[in-house]
Amino acid sequence: MSAPGETQAPGGDRPVPPEAPRHWSADVLLLDGRTAHIRPIRPDDDDRLVTFYSRVSDESKYFRFFSPMPVLSDRDVQRFTNVDHHDRVAFVLLLADEIIAVGRYDRVDGGEAEVAFLVEDRHHGRGIAQILLEHLAQAGREQGIEKFVAEVLPNNQRMIATFRAAGYHVVGGFEDGVMSLEFPIDPTDTAIGVMENREHRAEATSIAKFFNARSVAVIGASRRQDTIGQVLVRNLVTGDFTGVVHAVNPSADAVSGLPAYDSVSDIPGEVDVAIVAVPATAVQDVVLDCAAKGVHGLVVISSGFAETGEEGRKRQRRLVGLARSYGLRLIGPNCLGFINTDPEISVNASLSSNMPPRGRAGFFCQSGALGSAILEKVSNRGLGLSTFVSAGNRADVSGNDLLQYWEEDESTEVVLLYLESIGNPRKFSRVARRVSRRKPIVAVRSGRTTQGVPMGHAVRTLFGSQHAVDAMFRQAGVIQVDTLDEMFDVAQLLAHQPLPAGRRVAVVGNSDALGLLASDAAAAVGLVVGSSVALGPEATAEDFEDALDQAIDDPEIDSVVAVYIPPLNVSGEDVANVLAAVGEQSDKPIVTTFLGAEGVPELLRVPDVAGSTAGRGSVPSYPAVESAVRALARVVEYAVWLRMPHEEAGDPSEVDSAGAKRLLNSILMEDPEGRDLTPVEVRELLAAYGVDVWQAVDVSSADAAVAAGEDLGWDVVLKATAGHLRNRPDLAHVWRNIAGADEMRTAWASLCELIDAPGNAGFVVQKVAPPGVPVAIGVVEDPLFGPVTSFGISGPLTDLLGDRAYRIPPLTEHDARAMTREIKSSPMLFGYRGSEVVDVDRIEKLVVLVSRLKNDFPQLRSLDLSLVLAGKDTATVLTAEARVEPVVDPRSDWFVRRLNQDPDDTLTD
Numbered sequence: 088m089s090a091p092g093e094t095q096a097p098g099g100d101r102p103v104p105p106e107a108p109r110h111w112s113a114d115v116l117l118l119d120g121r122t123a124h125i126r127p128i129r130p131d132d133d134d135r136l137v138t139f140y141s142r143v144s145d146e147s148k149y150f151r152f153f154s155p156m157p158v159l160s161d162r163d164v165q166r167f168t169n170v171d172h173h174d175r176v177a178f179v180l181l182l183a184d185e186i187i188a189v190g191r192y193d194r195v196d197g198g199e200a201e202v203a204f205l206v207e208d209r210h211h212g213r214g215i216a217q218i219l220l221e222h223l224a225q226a227g228r229e230q231g232i233e234k235f236v237a238e239v240l241p242n243n244q245r246m247i248a249t250f251r252a253a254g255y256h257v258v259g260g261f262e263d264g265v266m267s268l269e270f271p272i273d274p275t276d277t278a279i280g281v282m283e284n285r286e287h288r289a290e291a292t293s294i295a296k297f298f299n300a301r302s303v304a305v306i307g308a309s310r311r312q313d314t315i316g317q318v319l320v321r322n323l324v325t326g327d328f329t330g331v332v333h334a335v336n337p338s339a340d341a342v343s344g345l346p347a348y349d350s351v352s353d354i355p356g357e358v359d360v361a362i363v364a365v366p367a368t369a370v371q372d373v374v375l376d377c378a379a380k381g382v383h384g385l386v387v388i389s390s391g392f393a394e395t396g397e398e399g400r401k402r403q404r405r406l407v408g409l410a411r412s413y414g415l416r417l418i419g420p421n422c423l424g425f426i427n428t429d430p431e432i433s434v435n436a437s438l439s440s441n442m443p444p445r446g447r448a449g450f451f452c453q454s455g456a457l458g459s460a461i462l463e464k465v466s467n468r469g470l471g472l473s474t475f476v477s478a479g480n481r482a483d484v485s486g487n488d489l490l491q492y493w494e495e496d497e498s499t500e501v502v503l504l505y506l507e508s509i510g511n512p513r514k515f516s517r518v519a520r521r522v523s524r525r526k527p528i529v530a531v532r533s534g535r536t537t538q539g540v541p542m543g544h545a546v547r548t549l550f551g552s553q554h555a556v557d558a559m560f561r562q563a564g565v566i567q568v569d570t571l572d573e574m575f576d577v578a579q580l581l582a583h584q585p586l587p588a589g590r591r592v593a594v595v596g597n598s599d600a601l602g603l604l605a606s607d608a609a610a611a612v613g614l615v616v617g618s619s620v621a622l623g624p625e626a627t628a629e630d631f632e633d634a635l636d637q638a639i640d641d642p643e644i645d646s647v648v649a650v651y652i653p654p655l656n657v658s659g660e661d662v663a664n665v666l667a668a669v670g671e672q673s674d675k676p677i678v679t680t681f682l683g684a685e686g687v688p689e690l691l692r693v694p695d696v697a698g699s700t701a702g703r704g705s706v707p708s709y710p711a712v713e714s715a716v717r718a719l720a721r722v723v724e725y726a727v728w729l730r731m732p733h734e735e736a737g738d739p740s741e742v743d744s745a746g747a748k749r750l751l752n753s754i755l756m757e758d759p760e761g762r763d764l765t766p767v768e769v770r771e772l773l774a775a776y777g778v779d780v781w782q783a784v785d786v787s788s789a790d791a792a793v794a795a796g797e798d799l800g801w802d803v804v805l806k807a808t809a810g811h812l813r814n815r816p817d818l819a820h821v822w823r824n825i826a827g828a829d830e831m832r833t834a835w836a837s838l839c840e841l842i843d844a845p846g847n848a849g850f851v852v853q854k855v856a857p858p859g860v861p862v863a864i865g866v867v868e869d870p871l872f873g874p875v876t877s878f879g880i881s882g883p884l885t886d887l888l889g890d891r892a893y894r895i896p897p898l899t900e901h902d903a904r905a906m907t908r909e910i911k912s913s914p915m916l917f918g919y920r921g922s923e924v925v926d927v928d929r930i931e932k933l934v935v936l937v938s939r940l941k942n943d944f945p946q947l948r949s950l951d952l953s954l955v956l957a958g959k960d961t962a963t964v965l966t967a968e969a970r971v972e973p974v975v976d977p978r979s980d981w982f983v984r985r986l987n988q989d990p991d992d993t994l995t996d
Contacts, residue, residue, distance in 0.1 A: 446471020
């Protein structure tokens with residue numbers, strides 16, 4: 088008889104083990120910044136398991152089995168490697184196709200399972216047990232496990248610490264010399280926080296090893312001028328790299344005065360980073376050579392990968408898989424490289440000969456060609472960078488990794504992102520929300536209109552509106568701009584000036600025309616002009632100083648726009664000195680249009696003890712006042728976001744998530760392919776989260792409609808609810824205020840005459856609801872984002888104009904408050920043309936509850952409250968529909984650590 092979940096092979100042979108879910112396999116990052124691969128154990132792992140066990144110390148074996156167990160018997164190997172992925176689940180962690188750790192659970196009773204680990208001794212301290220526990224817990228949740236139990240010897244402090252540090256509530260006793268531990272595996276806020284903290288440390292560490300490299304090898308270094316290999320060597324040397332540069336070229340004895348080695352393995356000493364500039368077909372051999380040497384990271388400059396088509400995509404998948412299997416991180420392929428301007432490192436590991444000056448901004452982009460232009464612009468503006476990465480096809484290292492690094496980097500105060508695609512927006516949203524609280528993030532996102540994605544970038548399809556992406560940026564506090572020039576406009580203000588306290592601005596200048604232009608521009612972007620001082624064309628430096636001091640001292644002013652156009656034969660140096668001196672001392676931001684200059688002119692720079700070309704207090708200049716004001720407005724919006732209270736998403740005790748889970752799971756058990764919920768099921772689901780749905784009685788005849796009206800006490804509505812009818816703009820499918828049987832029969836006859844195929848109209852009878860403004864609240868599971876929440880006024884005009892607000896759960900009360908106010912039709916909620924102001928707080932709470940429900944259950948494909956009447960003191964849900972589907976991607980990257988992957992390879996980004 089086959090074990091549960093097994094299928095019998097033809098001819099009565101040995102049962103064929105079931106396949107594990109694809110998304111259970113993943114590349115992961117350990118605490119030391121190196122990679123490994125985790126996957127379910129397989130029967131063909133028998134030899135690997137035996138070899139792994141032979142390398143484990145006797146002490147570790149004793150801790151695992153509570154008795155001396157020097158070798159595994161054939162029966163043990165068969166039992167450990169053959170699991171059903173349901174009641175018995177086991178994961179192995181692989182490095183270079185060798186098992187270095189095993190974790191497993193065995194169901195003991197219902198929702199309880201016993202969990203155990205074994206980690207090879209030389210890999211202790213790398214956070215491996217925590218990784219295994221996270222992935223086992225996620226698999227257990229998917230298989231109905233609610234609690235893990237474990238028996239641990241008291242002197243196995245390492246394992247006890249692993250369980251306690253995981254963030255779960257651990258309880259246990261002591262009996263017969265063994266500690267019994269148990270803990271629920273629901274992803275609590277504490278457990279998720281622990282996971283995110285470990286993820287942050289690991290990813291920041293992996294990137295730091297690139298930027299702090301002390302030894303760099305250039306593979307493909309060439310003696311010929313104007314070759315990629317020659318340029319890379321020259322840029323490292325001329326960039327004053329403080330470490331050691333090694334040239335690898337089997338056909339040369341020396342390159343640019345450096346000895347050339349046949350391979351990386353031949354280089355004496357350690358090699359931290361290898362820059363690869365060989366043909367794409369030869370890159371895999373280089374990876375193996377670097378792995379044997381113990382290199383931490385690769386920078387693959389070579390092209391010929393996913394950007395060239397399907398064959399190149401396959402080559403890129405093999406490259407990433409091979410690099411990660413040996414623990415290496417990868418920048419590229421098809422990239423420009425990276426730069427660290429720290430004078431103690433000074434590494435220009437890129438194709439750009441333009442080493443930017445030291446500055447406060449970290450820059451991430453993808454396109455190599457664009458990266459060169461960016462570095463040139465940085466230098467021209469005198470902005471300066473702390474670090475720079477061009478990730479090319481971003482097959483491994485992505486913008487999310489750089490955000491993790493820059494969050495803690497003391498040299499980086501502003502983060503700049505040029506994004507041509509976003510591989511994992513769910514993670515970006517989560518990380519950016521946290522980073523933006525500490526440092527401003529300025530982003531340009533190409534393809535916003537065309538939704539185009541460059542060749543070589545693996546992304547999933549966005550089902551929802553592109554407006555959801557913009558909403559995600561706003562929600563995370565990211566300053567999204569439209570162009571690179573605008574990015575630099577904002578960056579130079581953030582890098583050199585303090586944040587404004589509000590929207591009130593003073594305009595000071597010696598040109599009436601430009602002063603008026605500045606005032607108009609400020610009003611157009613939502614700034615409030617508190618004062619405008621026209622000094623006249625003959626104004627002196629002293630006049631400027633007095634006016635600027637007065638504006639800065641004015642408590643009703645938050646920032647200053649200074650405009651200076653010099654008279655003929657006047658250099659403006661005296662005014663520049665005033666601007667620089669005032670800017671250095673001011674606690675309010677100053678922007679200027681000074682001589683039409685762009686960037687931070689030499690005359691307006693303040694020396695920086697940290698070595699930056701322009702220090703804090705330097706006054707940025709813009710060639711046009713509109714650019715200055717627009718940059719200031721972007722920074723004001725960020726400052727406003729930053730001062731908003733950092734609320735939690737709500738108290739989970741307010742809802743019955745267990746009841747909702749039972750309902751959704753029971754539906755999927757009956758209909759594994761998924762289906763739409765019945766009205767009764769929708770009412771029960773929403774009731775679990777404190778949302779009441781206005782009662783609707785399905786009717787199929789005039790007699791049934793009359794009976795329903797009598798049961799409801801009349802004053803009812805008869806309406807058609809079929810999808811093609813309920814959104815009719817003329818509302819001809821609704822008959823209101825029916826007070827008796829005769830009126831109901833009249834209404835029935837009239838609607839049946841008006842509507843084609845009345846038998847499919849889905850007629851319902853409802854009590855007349857309190858008056859109110861119709862609003863719509865919807866949530867959907869998007870393959871790219873996970874859950875997405877939308878809000879708008881209900882009706883066809885809203886749909887035609889796209890007047891909806893979007894947010895990515897979990898939502899705070901502030902998020903909901905912003906949604907009700909940012910739609911263009913929001914005045915309808917606040918007494919438009921004499922109507923009553925609705926109970927907006929009640930609507931916002933409804934938005935939060937519906938969002939929380941969707942966030943809790945990925946199997947809830949969609950939930951649409953298409954008609955909610957928002958009244959003076961009511962919020963009546965008249966129409967609600969939902970659909971449940973089996974979970975293909977369980978959002979496991981929210982609860983476990985995993986590196987981004989090509990969506991064609993696995994089901995998780």
